[in-house]
Amino acid sequence: MWRRFAHLSLSISRTKLQSLQDPTVLKLINTFSSDAGNDGVASSRKPFITFVLGGPGSGKGTQCEKIASIFGFAHLSAGELLREEMSSPSENGELIRNVIKEGKIVPSAITISLIKRAINSATSDKILIDGFPRSEENRIAFEKIIGVEPDLVIFFECPEEEMVKRILGRNQGRIDDNMETIRKRLKVFEDLNMPVVEHYSSKGKVHKITATGTVDEIFERVRQVFASLRYLKAFLSF
Numbered sequence: 001m002w003r004r005f006a007h008l009s010l011s012i013s014r015t016k017l018q019s020l021q022d023p024t025v026l027k028l029i030n031t032f033s034s035d036a037g038n039d040g041v042a043s044s045r046k047p048f049i050t051f052v053l054g055g056p057g058s059g060k061g062t063q064c065e066k067i068a069s070i071f072g073f074a075h076l077s078a079g080e081l082l083r084e085e086m087s088s089p090s091e092n093g094e095l096i097r098n099v100i101k102e103g104k105i106v107p108s109a110i111t112i113s114l115i116k117r118a119i120n121s122a123t124s125d126k127i128l129i130d131g132f133p134r135s136e137e138n139r140i141a142f143e144k145i146i147g148v149e150p151d152l153v154i155f156f157e158c159p160e161e162e163m164v165k166r167i168l169g170r171n172q173g174r175i176d177d178n179m180e181t182i183r184k185r186l187k188v189f190e191d192l193n194m195p196v197v198e199h200y201s202s203k204g205k206v207h208k209i210t211a212t213g214t215v216d217e218i219f220e221r222v223r224q225v226f227a228s229l230r231y232l233k234a235f236l237s238f
């Protein structure tokens with residue numbers, strides 16, 4: 001693999017070379033190119049995991065859909081998985097409904113079991129996990145149960161008044177899209193979500209995206225992060 005990497009280095013521009021020194025990019029190379037050529041066992045591959053974080057209404061779901069369609073990621077939304085579970089005849093349905101209505105965080109064991117199932121049935125090795133982890137408890141439990149850390153964390157930074165405006169205009173019938181629950185979700189975001197962003201920032205994994213402007217303007221910022229990964233993908237054929 002490293003012989004291929006050296007060859008690649010010779011043929012690319014200075015800017016692209018700089019991106020190769022990014023630990024995330026190096027991890028991507030290791031993740032997707034090391035095993036396949038050795039024993040050809042696809043099951044030994046590990047997925048490339050991206051956590052997508054940001055306040056309520058910051059546009060995580062909207063941007064994830066675009067990332068998934070353009071860069072071939074599987075999009076798993078923790079909130080969506082919980083809403084599906086809540087609406088199915090599940091033993092946890094009532095608990096999930098109450099927690100979401102209160103703007104709080106569902107116990108990690110429930111959310112992680114849904115995420116694990118979704119990862120196992122995903123058709124792509126590149127996974128976006130939208131809206132997770134929402135607390136240090138979520139994060140620590142995920143790393144313990146799933147046994148991996150994310151390769152990349154995208155954080156959408158958006159002013160509160162813009163997030164509130166977007167949620168109130170969403171009109172999807174969500175039980176948490178009302179002012180009383182929004183206030184609680186914003187507090188949970190500051191108190192519980194932000195420590196997770198800070199944790200991964202200290203590990204150099206966070207790409208902060210300014211989440212104001214049109215959907216397309218924001219996606220252009222996002223695209224630049226993923227484009228450097230795709231550039232490598234084309235060369236390394238994973």
Ligand SMILES: Nc1ncnc2c1ncn2[C@@H]1O[C@H](COP(=O)(O)OP(=O)(O)OP(=O)(O)O)[C@@H](O)[C@H]1O
Binds near residue numbers: 056079
């Ligand atoms: N850049 C934007 N400008 C205006 N409206 C937007 C923008 N991005 C998303 N929206 C709209 O704002 C609402 C919230 O967006 P979205 O559902 O993607 O946010 P989210 O971060 O996933 O929120 P939540 O955490 O509540 O699930 C949606 O109605 C979406 O269509």
Ligand SMILES: Nc1ccn([C@H]2C[C@H](O)[C@@H](COP(=O)(O)O)O2)c(=O)n1
Binds near residue numbers: 078082111134185
């Ligand atoms: N890790 C998570 C993700 C979501 N939830 C609950 C609480 C959220 O307010 C709600 C909606 O999530 P969203 O669609 O906004 O991502 O789902 C949780 O408890 N834990």
Ligand SMILES: [Mg+2]
Binds near residue numbers: 060061077079131
């Ligand atoms: Mg969402």
